[in-house]
Amino acid sequence: MKKTLLLLLCLIFGLSASAQTVYEEFNSAKLGETRKLKIQLPRNYDTNTDKVYPIVLVLDADYLFEPVAGNVDYFGYWEDMPESIVVGIMQGDSRYDDCAYDDTNFLPADKGADFFEFIGMELMPYIDNNYRTAKFIIAVGHDFTANFINYYLFKDPPLFNGYINLSPDFAPSIDTSIPERIPNIKSKIFYYLATGTDDIQGLRESAESLNNVLKGLKSDSFAYYYNNFEGATHYSLVGRGIPNALEKIFAVYRPISKKEYTDVLLKMETPIHQYLVDKYKTIEDLFGLTNPIRINDFIATGRASEKTKQWESLKEIAELAKRQYPDTVLGDYFLGRYYEEMGEPKKAMRTFQAAFDKEEVDFITVDLMLEKADQIKIDFGY
Template sequence: MMIQKSLPLLFLFFSVCGFSQKIINKTISSDYVDDKREIKIYLPEGYDEKEKRNYPLAIVLDAEYLFDVYVGNAVLFAAKDKAPKQIIVGVTMAKTREKDTYFNINNGNLTTDNEKFYQFIKNEVIFDIESNYKTSPFISIIGEGTSANLITNFLREQTPFINTYICINPNFSDFIGGQMQTYNLPRFEKEDNTFYFYTNNSPMLSDAKQTRIGELQKGLSNLALKNFNVINDTIQTKSSVSAISEAIPRALTKVFEIYSAISKEEFDKKVKDLSPLDAISYLENKYLDIEFLFGSNLGIREQDIFAIEKIIIEKENGDQLLNFGKMILKLFPASPLGNYYIGRYYEEGKNIKKALYYYKIGYGKMDPADPNSDAFYENILRLGGR
C-alpha cells in the first residue's frame, strides 16, 4: 500500500526534474508587502511570444510546497489532452506565514497585513504577468490552509476576475458562512463567464475545521447557479501531503472538464437526448468556449465529431447533415470530415454532382499515407467519379 500511494508523488518528482529548465525566477518590487518579493513562473512547453495562442493563468500560493505539485499535474493533464497548457506563477509566502494569510479571529476579516498581501496578488502579481506574458482571460488561484481562506476574499470583487478558486485543506474562520453570504454569489450568474469553487474536507483535519468546511459545503450545495460550479470534495486520508496530492488533480478534472473531449458521462448527461440541431450547437459552443476561456484554438477533435454523429444521421432523417458539415468546416477547416458530411447530405438527397464535389474536396485535404484516405476515395469511386 505504501508503494502504491507513493507512485503519484514519484511521478511528479521526476516531472519536476523535467520542467525545471522552464521556470523563471523573478523579483517584484512591491508597494504593498515587503519591498521585494520573489515569484516563480512556469512557461509551458512550446510557449512563444510570436504566436497568437494565449494560456490560462494559475496563481499558486504556498509555492514552497504547492508549486511543483501543481505544475507536475498541469503538465500531465495537458499531455493527456485533459486541460490546456497553463502559465503558472508560484508565490512564496513570508517567513512569518500569518503576515500574509490569516484573519482576525474576532470577526474573520483579513488583518491589515493580510489585506496588503491580497492587494499584492491582485494589483502587482497578476498585473505583472498579464502585462508581460500571453495569458487568456481564465485565471485560477490555489492555496492551502489559511491561504485557502484568503482565496475566498476574491469572491468579494465587484467585477469577478478569478475563474477558479481551489481551496485545499482550508482553514476557514468561524465567520466564513456569513462572509460568503455578503459576497452575494447569485450575482455571478449575471456574468458572461464561468466560475469554479473547490473545497475539500478530510478526516485528518481537526474536528473544528471539518465542521466549518462541512457547513460551508452544505450551504454552497444549495446554490443552483448555472455558471458557478461548486465542487465539494472529501478526501479520505489522514495525511495532509496525501490530501494535497489528491486534491489538485481532482480539482483540475472538474475545472477543465469542458476542455476535455466528450466523455461518456458528459454524453449521457448532456448530449444523447438532444435534437440534431441542438447537438450541433452544443458541440460548436463547447469549442467556442474553449477558445474564449483558455486561448486554445483546437479546431475540433474528431472523436467529438464521432460522438454526436449518430444523433445527426439517425434523427430527423439526417436532415441536419448539411449544418453538421458546415459547423465542422467553420471550426476545423483543415478537416475533410466537414466536406464528407456535406457530401453525404447531398448524396442522400440524390444530388450526385454536388456530393462528388464535396467528397473530392475532402479527399484533397487528406495525406495519401492516411489509412482512411482509401476509404474516403471509395465514396468518389462509388458515385462514378475519378
C-alpha cells in the same frame, strides 16, 4: 496501489520537467520587501507567440507549487484543461503574517491587508503585462492561504474566476459570509472545497458545515464542487484534491468522451451541431480562449448526427469542418454523407472524389472516400 501512485507521480513530475520554470524576485511597494516567485510557462510558450494562457496562482508555493504545476502540465498535455501559466508565491514562515486578519471584522489586517493588495494591485497586473495571459485566473490555497483566497470573492468583480480550497482554516465569519456573497456575484465562479475524513477535526467540521450550505445554492453562475476524501489527512488530501479540482473546473474544455457521445449526443433531441458550437462558445466565454474545434469533436458529433439521422446537423458540421480543416478529408466526408442521405448521389460522388489529394483523418482515409465514390458509380451507372 502504492506502486501505481508512485508511477503516476513520477509521470506527472517528469512531464512538468519539460515545461519551462522561471524564478523571479518581485520588489513589492505594498509589502515593502522582495518576494520570490516561481513561474511555470507552458510547453512551447516561446514559439506559440499568438497563444494566450489562463493563470493558476498558487499560494504556499514552497510546497504547493510542484504538485499544482505538475498536474497543470499533465492535464494540459492531454487537453483535459488549457495549457496555463502557473504562478507561485514563496511564503515560508511569512504565510501567517500574510494571512493575518482583524479580530473584530475578520478581514485582512496589518501585513495581511498589504499582502491582499500586493496580489491584486501589483502581482496580477505584472503577470498580465509581462506574459501572454487569458482572462481566467484560478487561485489555490491550503489551510490559512485557502481561507485567504476567499477574501477576493468580496471584490466586485472578484479577482479570481476559480477558487481551490484545500482544507481551509476559515476565519470565524467567512464560512457564513461566503454563502451570503455568492448569490450577488454576477460573473461565473468555480468553487472547489476539499477535506478528508482524517483531516484536522475543526477544519473538517467547518468544511462540512460550509458544504451543507453551498450545495443548496441555486445559481447558474456558481459552479460548486466538494470532496471529503476517505482516509485523507490534512496533508495527503492535497494530492487528491488538486487533480479533482482541475478536472471538475475544466470539464467543459475536455474533448468529447465516449461517455458524452453515448449519454448526451446520441440522446439529443435538439440539433447536435448546435451542441458543438455552444461547447466552444462556452470555452471562449469562460476561459477567454478562441480554440479551433478539435478533430475529435467533429468526428464525435458527425458520427452522432449520422446515428440519430440529424442530416441538417451533419451538413452544418461538414461545413464547419471544411472551413477549419480545408486540407483534410474531414468536411468532405460528412458533406458527401449528407448528399447521399438527401438523395443527391452525383453531388455525393463528386464530393468524395474531390478529397483524393487531401490529408487523411482518423478512420476517414482517401481509399474510403474513393471506394464510396466508386460504389455510387456502380449503383447509379455514372
